[in-house]
Amino acid sequence: MSRPQLVLACGLMCDARVYAPQRDALKSDYEILVVDFFGLDSIAAMAEKVLAVAGPKFSLAGHSMGGRVAMEAYARAPHRIERLALLDTAYHPRTNAEAEGRLKLVSLGFTQGMKAVADAWLPPMLAPAHRGDPALVDNLADMIAGATPEIFERQQHALLNRPDHGPLLPSIACPTLCATGRFDEWSPVSVHEHMAKQIPDAQLVVFETAGHMSTLETPDEMTGALAGLMRR
Numbered sequence: 001m002s003r004p005q006l007v008l009a010c011g012l013m014c015d016a017r018v019y020a021p022q023r024d025a026l027k028s029d030y031e032i033l034v035v036d037f038f039g040l041d042s043i044a045a046m047a048e049k050v051l052a053v054a055g056p057k058f059s060l061a062g063h064s065m066g067g068r069v070a071m072e073a074y075a076r077a078p079h080r081i082e083r084l085a086l087l088d089t090a091y092h093p094r095t096n097a098e099a100e101g102r103l104k105l106v107s108l109g110f111t112q113g114m115k116a117v118a119d120a121w122l123p124p125m126l127a128p129a130h131r132g133d134p135a136l137v138d139n140l141a142d143m144i145a146g147a148t149p150e151i152f153e154r155q156q157h158a159l160l161n162r163p164d165h166g167p168l169l170p171s172i173a174c175p176t177l178c179a180t181g182r183f184d185e186w187s188p189v190s191v192h193e194h195m196a197k198q199i200p201d202a203q204l205v206v207f208e209t210a211g212h213m214s215t216l217e218t219p220d221e222m223t224g225a226l227a228g229l230m231r232r
Helices: 016-026 043-053 065-076 098-112 114-125 134-145 149-160 166-171 189-198 219-231
Strands: 005-009 031-035 058-063 081-087 176-181 202-207
Touching: 005 016, 005 043, 005 065, 016 031, 016 134, 016 219, 031 043, 043 065, 043 149, 058 065, 058 219, 065 081, 065 149, 065 166, 081 219, 098 114, 098 149, 114 134, 114 149, 166 189, 176 189, 176 219, 189 202, 202 219
Parallel strands: 005 031, 005 058, 058 081, 081 176, 176 202
Antiparallel strands: none
């Protein structure tokens, strides 16, 4: 018998490294497939990539931008998705003040390089206690610097033109995990509380010492939460 498949959808500027602890811990029990979205410029195209590479039935976890992709994939093929994990993410469309900050970072990438983007972007993403962790920071910085400004621009374009998934939430019929870090300023606890209340079969988990990058800041807790979802 084949193992259940768990697809892990990456967030903005992230690749498989962002899920390394979860992939390594869960691969003996599940078929793990990590999907990144380099080169794509819409949430719709990203969702179609997930649906194209995943099996007929699968569980889907999405971190940050990947959570929005996961919701779009569910909207397009709810009959294929057995479980859903929405991690450090949100459901609402772009806000009026959002574009300026995102496009400023894109401009920084083109003028000063992606290392400059990592230096500016990473500290607010992490819980204060983790901002001085050289192994964690260097790993994330290498991941971001390894991409190009063009990739960054396309993914920011996708986020600035993202759909509103608020109306979708009450229709999500599979077991769902809504999880975020206590110190996540980008995707705060209040957003995940709302999602968990709107989704009929949802569980809320808050990682008390994590920021936005909870898969790497609190890897064991995230792995445990995903393993718990897969047992539901």
